[in-house]
Amino acid sequence: MDFPVFHFDWLNDRFLIAVIAILHVLINHGLAVGFVPFVTWMEQKGVSGGTSDQITNPEWDNLAYKLMWVAFIITTTVGAMTGVGIWFSAALVSPTSIASLIRVFYWAWFVEWLVFVTEVVLILIYFLTWKNSNKTLSAKLRHIRLGWFLSIFSWITMAIIVAILGFMMDPGNWNASHNLLNGFLNPIYLPQLFFRTPTAMVVAGIFAFFLILLFTDRYSELRVKAVRVVSIWIIGWVPFSLVGAIVYYRAMPSAMIANLSTAVGSMDFAQYYDLLKYFIVGGISLAVVISVFGLLKPRQVRLYMVVIPMLMAFGFLGIFERVREFIRKPYVIGGYLYSNLLRVEDYPLYKRDGVLKHATYTSVTEINDDNMIEAGKNVFMLTCSRCHTTQGVNSIVYVFERMYGFEKPLNEASMKAYIPFMHEGRTYMPPFPGTERELDALVAYIKNIQQTSDPLYGAQDEGVVINKLNNARAAVKIMEKQQQEEEALKATAEKKDQLTLEKK
């Protein structure tokens, strides 16, 4: 509540983060964490597979270089931009969560920054010195070692961030004693890391498979060899990915598993829950099928055959991230901070005084019959707008109409009866934090937008109004009042003293 509320009324705020973050994960896993070790492995095979008078097999080495070229271009542009984009969008939409996470993970993020900078430097050196390193064997071997170092650093950047992602789902002991180590070693951390690592290898392998077919001639020996190598890579990692998925699923708290079915799409799309299963089973088994085919009949593999398995693999990873983000609801940080950016421990205070009194930015603090709708708008902004729009995706009018019937006026009494219990039926929503009066205002506001279709503007369009109980002028007034009271007290005390003196 300490930040102005940025709000996107058509697309939904969550989408903004999701689109950027998912793209980033696809690039990070598919083109860095899993891809660099594969390319390095290929480069190494070129040296061991060359004839005795060659440093490396030039054709083979050139193919590995071309794969790295694609990864280099994409990771250093879209990859880097979306990485920064996650910070940018999350800080806009959910500043309180980022602030809390930074307070807990300050040193982890500091180390992350060092590791990331190292990773960027290594990737620049690795790619840009590739051709030069082909001149002597010792330079080539050094270059390959650099590739392994780069692989390790790419993995460490992921390994640190996964701790934070696991923490948000289930902080474990941290809720009892707030320190970094407790947060870092949360119960979901290692299972998730164990799942992500081989999965990144599989996804990267399938993408490399696609590139290999793109960059080699259909009848060349080079293609046959490369298809075999990438097939072995994929088949080798798939079992680990499957075991990782099971370990991860078992580590998830049961409340999150209950959220799974809505997570994949939205409630309207609960049947897409099955889609996740198809994507996991389909994506992984298609990858295995194409790899076994590649191993046995490398000459028969065609580019188009790899397209579907590749899209399935990336699709699976994308859906996985979407699900992970969703199922931790109603929390941003499990048990500590709700997704509406209000802390669990502050709820009793809000229940007693109302959210408006304690908000930093609100145009209404005292609700009366004339400012009902304006008050409701503020309540909506503070308690619902992180997940609902008024006119766009997951619009609040739409979700109520879906329950009570379309194209008829919403019934205030039913809405009022529903909202205080909404978190019980729909466990992904945080409980409503406000008072009875604030509930009235919220209902009046929602009914009003059903009639008027008024959009809701965020702080970026409308500016902010500082809570008048909370701003500097109010503080000065309160201090002045206190001073006056003190002086008055003093004056009466002095008068009393004087009177007693006079009496004497």
Ligand code: HEC
């Ligand atoms: C953490 C995010 C989040 C917050 C905060 C939130 N909601 Fe929701 N709400 C959802 C999601 C997700 C759905 C399911 C939408 C769908 O059907 O796809 C939903 C559905 C609903 C529904 C329809 C439920 C049903 O059974 O069909 C209502 C009504 C609703 N929300 C009201 C509210 C109100 C009022 C607030 C604010 C006091 C609020 N929500 C705050 C995420 C949230």
